[in-house]
Amino acid sequence: MKKKYSIYSLVKNSLSDNQNWKKMWRNPEPRKFYDVIIVGGGGHGLGTAYYLAKEHGLKNIAVIEKGWLGGGNTGRNTTIIRSNYLWDESAHLYEHSLKLWESLSSELNYNIMFSQRGVLNLAHNEHDVKEIRRRVSANKLNGIDSEWVDPHQIKKLVPIMNTENCRYPVLGASYQPRAGVARHDAVAWGYAMRADELGVDIIQNCEVKKIRTAKGKVQGVETSKGFIRSNRVGVVASGHTSVLAATAGIKLPLQSKALQALVSEPIKPVINTVVMSNAVHAYVSQSDKGELVIGAGTDGYNSYTQRGGYNIIEDTIRAIVELYPIFGKMKMLRQWGGIVDITPDASPILSKCEVEGLYFNCGWGTGGFKATPGSANVFAHTIAKNKAHKINAPFSVDRFVSGRLVDEHGAAAVAH
Amino acid sequence: MFTIRCPYCGERDQSEFSNGGEAHVARPKDPEQISDREWSEYVFIRANPKGIYYERWVHTHGCKKWFNAVRNTSTDEILKVYKMGEAPPPLKGFKNTIKTPSGEPDVGSGNFSVKKP
Ligand SMILES: Cc1cc2nc3c(=O)[nH]c(=O)nc-3n(C[C@H](O)[C@H](O)[C@H](O)COP(=O)(O)OP(=O)(O)OC[C@H]3O[C@@H](n4cnc5c(N)ncnc54)[C@H](O)[C@@H]3O)c2cc1C
Ligand SMILES: [Zn+2]
Numbered sequence: 436m437k438k439k440y441s442i443y444s445l446v447k448n449s450l451s452d453n454q455n456w457k458k459m460w461r462n463p464e465p466r467k468f469y470d471v472i473i474v475g476g477g478g479h480g481l482g483t484a485y486y487l488a489k490e491h492g493l494k495n496i497a498v499i500e501k502g503w504l505g506g507g508n509t510g511r512n513t514t515i516i517r518s519n520y521l522w523d524e525s526a527h528l529y530e531h532s533l534k535l536w537e538s539l540s541s542e543l544n545y546n547i548m549f550s551q552r553g554v555l556n557l558a559h560n561e562h563d564v565k566e567i568r569r570r571v572s573a574n575k576l577n578g579i580d581s582e583w584v585d586p587h588q589i590k591k592l593v594p595i596m597n598t599e600n601c602r603y604p605v606l607g608a609s610y611q612p613r614a615g616v617a618r619h620d621a622v623a624w625g626y627a628m629r630a631d632e633l634g635v636d637i638i639q640n641c642e643v644k645k646i647r648t649a650k651g652k653v654q655g656v657e658t659s660k661g662f663i664r665s666n667r668v669g670v671v672a673s674g675h676t677s678v679l680a681a682t683a684g685i686k687l688p689l690q691s692k693a694l695q696a697l698v699s700e701p702i703k704p705v706i707n708t709v710v711m712s713n714a715v716h717a718y719v720s721q722s723d724k725g726e727l728v729i730g731a732g733t734d735g736y737n738s739y740t741q742r743g744g745y746n747i748i749e750d751t752i753r754a755i756v757e758l759y760p761i762f763g764k765m766k767m768l769r770q771w772g773g774i775v776d777i778t779p780d781a782s783p784i785l786s787k788c789e790v791e792g793l794y795f796n797c798g799w800g801t802g803g804f805k806a807t808p809g810s811a812n813v814f815a816h817t818i819a820k821n822k823a824h825k826i827n828a829p830f831s832v833d834r835f836v837s838g839r840l841v842d843e844h845g846a847a848a849v850a851h
Numbered sequence: 852m853f854t855i856r857c858p859y860c861g862e863r864d865q866s867e868f869s870n871g872g873e874a875h876v877a878r879p880k881d882p883e884q885i886s887d888r889e890w891s892e893y894v895f896i897r898a899n900p901k902g903i904y905y906e907r908w909v910h911t912h913g914c915k916k917w918f919n920a921v922r923n924t925s926t927d928e929i930l931k932v933y934k935m936g937e938a939p940p941p942l943k944g945f946k947n948t949i950k951t952p953s954g955e956p957d958v959g960s961g962n963f964s965v966k967k968p
Contacts, residue, residue: 501953644951659951675953677899682952688895690872691924736870739901739925740960746866779895836891 437632440544459624460631465638465663469497471818472656472665474643474679476500477509478619479796479803480671481626481637482811483818488633490812491819496635497665498627499658501642505623508673509804511773513696513718513730515709516805517554517614519574519581520846524829525782526577531826532809533613539808545625547617548723554614555589557712559603566845567609574611584610592708601757603715616709616720616728622807646670646683646793653683653792669794669818674739674774676797683790687797688835689776692733694801695743697751697770701725705761713845717754727762729755733775733801743772775800780840781847785814785827794818795832802847853927857910858918858934871907873897874919875939901925901953903945925949926959 438457448456471487473480476498487493500506516536518529540547558564567583574581585607586598598605627637638660645657646668655664670679674691701724711718711730718730731751734744748770756763778784778798783806785796796814799806813824823831834840856862879885879893898904902925909917921931921940930945948956 642951642953644953672953675901678901678952681900686892686896688897690897690899691901736906736922737872737899737904737924738927740927742927742960744865835895836887838887 437544438628440546459628460637463636463638465497465499465636465641465658465660466495468495468664469636470495470665471497471667471669472663473498473669473671474646474656475507475671475673475675476504476623476627476637476639477507477671477673478505478622478626478807479509479799479810479814480669481623481630482807483669483671483796483814484635484637485626485630485633486812486815487819488630488635491815493819494634496630497663498630498635498637499641499643499656499663500637500639503639504627504637505620508773508775508799509623509807510619511696511771512619512804513720513728514616514619514804515554515614515711515718515720515730516549516617517611518579518805519554519556519570519609519611519614520843521570521573522841522843523577524841525843525846526574526579527826528809528813528830529806530577530579531812532806535808535812536617537613539622539625543625543629545621545628547621547625549615549617550723551613551615552708552720553592553610553612554709554711555584555592555608555610557589557608557710557714558606559712559714560606563714564606567607570846571609574609579611580613581609581611584608593706593710595705595759595761596710597758597760605758614709619804626811643679644682646679648683648790648793651789651791653790667792667794667818669796669814671796671814673797673799673803674776676776676795680795683793685788685790685793687784687795687832688779689784689798690737691739691774691776692736693738693740693743693772694733694775695731695747695770695772697729697731697748697767698722699727699729699762700766700768702727702765710758712754712758715754715758717751717758719755719759726768727765729767733777739774741772741774743770777801779835781843782841783810783830784832785810785817785823785830786832787817787821787823788832800847853929855908855920855929856932857913857916858932859914859916860910863910863913867910867912868908869911871909871917874905874907902947902949903930903942905939905942921945923948923959925956928959
């Protein structure tokens with residue numbers, strides 16, 4: 436039965452001391468065969484399963500996750516959502532996603548706390564100014580709400596920002612009012628719950644050890660709970676995609692690196708939008724609990740340790756304190772890292788491959804949370820129809836052979 | 852962050868060095884002959900294993916010399932450092948610390964930093 440959340444269910448359950456809430460999803464043992472297997476229970480994987488069941492009528496689907504749902508980058512990111520990317524291909528993909536975000540809470544009847552508080556991307560030098568103005572114009576041509584704001588307007592939006600007395604003064608910014616943040620766990624849980632209701636088996640604590648193929652076709656996956664047969668396997672494993680692809684003899688243009696974030700002690704509201712700077716590499720927003728959520732950079736070498744170097748957070752904090760002197764005496768509470776899968780052109784791969792029935796959704800690198808609903812939606816289409824949706828067709832892995840890259844280093848940089 | 856033993860200067864903080872990615876990638880000998888797919892492999896594809904692999908480092912804030920290393924990417928342990936031009940030590944000589952391709956080592960990963968074997 437569909438679990439409905441409303442003011443009535445809140446009141447009803449509070450009367451019984453919140454002891455009678457239903458489990459959000461089942462915990463089934465894997466079947467022997469599935470029509471589609473999704474490897475990776477992050478937002479993109481769970482969302483893919485949801486849209487496969489909801490929009491393409493597939494019934495026999497499993498999501499296999501080696502740890503817990505959302506325990507990968509979905510639960511580790513700084514949750515910035517925006518669509519102000521440079522090229523048409525990316526603008527269409529990220530804007531498709533942003534439109535889905537705008538109705539996701541009601542689509543899932545689950546509060547993902549999507550808050551459209553806007554994002555500023557700062558320019559600190561002449562080159563930044565030119566590049567960001569160009570991007571604003573490109574965004575406008577794609578119907579995206581992007582505008583150029585000068586330091587005076589920035590000061591109005593973020594009075595605590597030090598725009599002048601710093602080594603890299605703030606010369607302007609792009610501003611996207613529809614951008615914002617969302618509750619990352621809720622995105623995974625919301626998709627998981629509704630996918631489960633549509634019959635999707637969510638199998639946690641089960642590691643895929645090998646993708647089995649024969650005669651150029653996928654046969655299924657070998658897991659810590661035994662072999663599971665399927666003719667269609669979608670790999671959505673972020674930082675671990677390379678190692679899974681390697682088990683099927685496939686090489687992808689991905690490099691896995693640690694990316695860090697940190698959170699401060701909670702304070703009263705001081706900043707009500709998201710501010711990002713690629714040049715000095717600092718970005719910050721304030722959570723509903725009052726904590727500053729700060730994103731740092733990637734380590735300069737491949738790693739799977741999910742930790743990150745201390746020098747990287749030092750660099751970020753240095754920039755934060757210069758931009759916001761008011762934060763100088765604050766204490767940081769927690770720090771963590773996630774392993775991100777970076778492509779040569781800073782754009783994702785949503786693609787079939789040379790093995791029939793094997794699909795990859797990866798390469799989101801440092802900035803794929805914002806794309807979760809859109810990516811899941813078009814990837815489900817790709818698997819169901821065995822053909823890319825027109826939105827993800829440009830993101831085929833073949834672009835690294837044809838040379839038709841979608842270079843988003845400017846819009847993505849390390850920041851998101 | 853860890854320390855690296857530069858073959859010329861000795862042990863220094865990792866932040867003095869820059870990483871140069873996978874080591875021993877040979878430029879194709881017959882660039883005119885090879886296919887676009889082979890070029891793509893040379894230009895875009897680099898090893899990305901969870902475990903032991905060869906990589907290059909340069910002592911940017913020191914002697915500025917390049918050298919090679921063998922590192923375990925699941926623990927960030929540097930197992931061997933050797934000079935440019937020296938033969939790479941066989942990877943089989945090093946113990947892998949993970950049992951499955953995407954498993955975690957008993958110690959040394961951020962997931963289990965306090966867990967002892
Ligand atoms: C610190 C940090 C900050 C970030 N900030 C932002 C941001 O502000 N905005 C933004 O848009 N993006 C951001 N990102 C990027 C974003 O988090 C990711 O691109 C996105 O969440 C990827 O989602 P996913 O579902 O593809 O991957 P994940 O959530 O990582 O899910 C992949 C899952 O696959 C599982 N898995 C791996 N191997 C196996 C296996 N062998 N068998 C079974 N399961 C397996 C993993 O356990 C994991 O749960 C950030 C990332 C980090 C680390
Ligand atoms: Zn040196």
